[in-house]
Amino acid sequence: MITMAGKAVRKWWALFVLPTFAAFIIGFVVPFIMGIYLSFTKFSTVTNSRWVGLRNYRGVFSDxxxxxxxxxxxxxxxxxxxxxxxxxxxxxxxxxxxxxxxxxxxxxxxxxxxxxxxxxxxxxxxxxxxxxxxxxxxxxxxxxxxxxxxxxxxxxxxxxxxxxxxxxxxxxxxxxxxxxxxxxxxxxxxxxxxxxxxxxxxxxxxxxxxxxxxxxxxxxxxxxxxxxxxxxxxxxxxxxxxxxxxxxxxxxxxxxxxxxxxxxxxxxxxxxxxxxxxxxxxxx
Incomplete structure (x- = not known):
């Protein structure tokens, strides 16, 4: 038997999950993906990045x-x-x-x-x-x-x-x-x-x-x-x-x-x- 609270949760769960999910995407997933991309570029800010391929990674292990x-x-x-x-x-x-x-x-x-x-x-x-x-x-x-x-x-x-x-x-x-x-x-x-x-x-x-x-x-x-x-x-x-x-x-x-x-x-x-x-x- 489904209670009234259970019905409310089933109906509105997305409304409660969405803020946390959006914060996770904005605060973790997007910066993580951008960080991986920037590791293949030469940049000083995220708006002036220039693709350099694996050059940065060669610099890592040669340090x-x-x-x-x-x-x-x-x-x-x-x-x-x-x-x-x-x-x-x-x-x-x-x-x-x-x-x-x-x-x-x-x-x-x-x-x-x-x-x-x-x-x-x-x-x-x-x-x-x-x-x-x-x-x-x-x-x-x-x-x-x-x-x-x-x-x-x-x-x-x-x-x-x-x-x-x-x-x-x-x-x-x-x-x-x-x-x-x-x-x-x-x-x-x-x-x-x-x-x-x-x-x-x-x-x-x-x-x-x-x-x-x-x-x-x-x-x-x-x-x-x-x-x-x-x-x-x-x-x-x-x-x-x-x-x-x-x-x-x-x-x-x-x-x-x-x-x-x-x-x-x-x-x-x-x-x-x-x-x-x-x-x-x-x-x-």
Missing amino acids: PEFVNALWRTIAFAIITTIIVNVFGFAIAYFLTKSIRGSSLFRSVFFMPNLIGGIILGYIWLLLINGVLAKWGRSITFSGTYGFWGIVILVSWQQIGYMMIIYIAGLQSLPGDVLEAAAVDGASKTQTLFKVTLPLMMPSITVCTFLTVTNGFKLFDQNLALTNGAPGNTSELLALNIYRTFYGRIGFEGVGQAKAVVFFLIVGAIVLIQNRLTTSKEVAA
Whole structure:
């Protein structure tokens, strides 16, 4: 039996969907298609573009700074994904136990995620430089310092957010399965690795997806903490694209081509990662 509300929804659904659909087309689809087109042109504005074919893409892969930033970003994404998920899950696992003040600890660990990336970058710039000053150095002394400074910053910021997702997953685990494992004589370690982790794969899929994508598209923390210094040796991919597009006159097309390549790389990696973790979900 169809209710009056159901009849109204069937009759007027297009009226409610249209504004959101139009905003999606105007705000995402059209700029995306125009961006792909502009990557094959030489332009300074969208009205004076001139077709140059694949020349911009040849400029992408002949730019050693782009290639270096790409490998640096891949390494950064791998390292932060491991650190954030391992520590996020560990903290969530302990905070779901009967620990006094666990709600307070959850709030404290989540708070860094509420602070903007630019502000965090400047805060950690002062903190890290304060520590390195003891040895007469700063975070811009070498690209290695800058790279690991960004790793520390991003890990500190994101662990609390992933912790919340893992806590939700741990609290939704079927209690009868965990009780059955205890009755069968499984130790806490065996229960964790043989029961809890396989059942947590949906949460692990979400968290790895978020950390991988966040690692690749990181921009504001990189800009505020090191701005690529020294000599762009701590520059990640998003900052390299930004600097190419806005910092080099006549290279707007190359910057746009880099953005398209960036999209394809991230899309491919995320699809592979999702396929791998989802297959573990099914197996579990």
